Amino acid sequence: MSDTVTTVQRSLSAVLKPCGWLYGRIMRVREKLYRAGVMRSWTPSVPTVSVGNIGWGGTGKTPVADWLLGWAGKKGLKPVLLSRGYRAKPKTLPYVVQPGAMAEEAGDEPLMLARNHENARIVVDPDRGRAGRMAEEAFKPGLFILDDGFQHMAVRRHVNLALLRPEDLGEEWDRVIPAGSWREPSSALHRADAFMIKISPKRFKELRPVLDKRLGLLFKPVFSFSIAPTGLRQVVGEGAAIDFGGAPYLLVSGVGQPAQVAATATAYFGYPPAQHKVFKDHHGYTKKDVLTITRAADMAGCGAILCTPKDAVKLGPLCTEAFWQFDLRVVFGPSTLGKHVTFESWWETRFDAIRGRTAGHGGNG
CATH class of the missing domain: 3.40.50 (Rossmann fold)
Incomplete structure (x- = not known):
């Protein structure tokens, strides 16, 4: 909400x-x-x-x-x-x-x-x-x-x-x-x-x-769990990486709690995104959205655009090789x-x- x-x-x-x-x-x-x-x-x-x-x-x-x-x-x-x-x-x-x-x-x-x-x-x-x-x-x-x-x-x-x-x-x-x-x-x-x-x-x-x-x-x-990134892969293409080598990145999310996505990315890379483009949960991306995202990335000097796996399935047909997604896994904690x-x-x-x-x-x- x-x-x-x-x-x-x-x-x-x-x-x-x-x-x-x-x-x-x-x-x-x-x-x-x-x-x-x-x-x-x-x-x-x-x-x-x-x-x-x-x-x-x-x-x-x-x-x-x-x-x-x-x-x-x-x-x-x-x-x-x-x-x-x-x-x-x-x-x-x-x-x-x-x-x-x-x-x-x-x-x-x-x-x-x-x-x-x-x-x-x-x-x-x-x-x-x-x-x-x-x-x-x-x-x-x-x-x-x-x-x-x-x-x-x-x-x-x-x-x-x-x-x-x-x-x-x-x-x-x-x-x-x-x-x-x-x-x-x-x-x-x-x-x-x-x-x-x-x-x-x-x-x-x-x-x-x-x-x-x-x-x-x-x-x-009552069981606790967290979601941990294990690496990165391109939304389109075969590229895979551990991180962006310290380079700036733009974050895109259309999920229920975007602040959690930003916190996860910041913790994983050790530095925050140059910009975070937030869309509503379950947002249906359009070509206009992708143009807006890529222009924002260019203006911010970001060669990489990071999104969630949930966003990747909708962005896939529209995006370029600059778009990456997290590989994620569930980690169970104490209970x-x-x-x-x-x-x-x-x-x-x-x-x-x-x-x-x-x-x-x-x-x-």
Whole structure:
């Protein structure tokens, strides 16, 4: 959510808070209807994990989903990710994303995941139950990943991961839209099997008293993770590099939290970008945008233009060899289960238990 929206929400808090309370009540009723079976849901026959959040954007859902796809591939499973395809405009539904698809058709994040994991199946459809039934029959998956699925109760899951931002535990706690960024009230957090926070190990330790206060009574583990660059590669072309050799660069981002992108780039290179061109989240880049970016880079004396992988899938057909993107990886840190108990070890134990319960009901692996 933009700073402008947050400012407006805070200034109109007295008016918007009752609206948020009413919206929260509606969401609680919706949850009860699903639990009672009044609103129908589909149950996959193989292990299914939902990666979602309580609020809007910037929690790291896509990197976590990306890690899960990679993990499944290494285990010899056939993962299928179900996405509603935010702003995607596929010609048919369900839509199986191919690595060569257009971002406008597939959606930026589904396309990025399809290119990163060619052995996986990324399926776009607002009706994820329909998409899941098709995928279960056509692909015989060993794992379903429900992207942005915390509120999508029409598909049942075996593990519910709720991703939080540090501010969700502070000033944004229980501020339901339109008064805040939360999609549901704090009572919905009981559905989570585990919480994940994109934060450094040091900051996680500092945040521990707040975690215990806000989430302690739910008795669910909280895992930390961060996203670390491992190198650079050209958006078009075959070039790869460790860094820019100290040369100035222009940064471009169209993501939920651009300040985090700038902080990551500054920490990686050891110096900030000469300029940061910020576009709105999920921005659809045009030729005019690329001309504006390249001119700004020329004026700033930057021979390199750096963007995020999410932006790269949309910039690709338009940009030049001056455009580079980060190679990124997820790094798991400490958790409330102990310094050495990371999400990866917890997840593997949990997955094995789920697979044992679902064996013989379909799927593979």
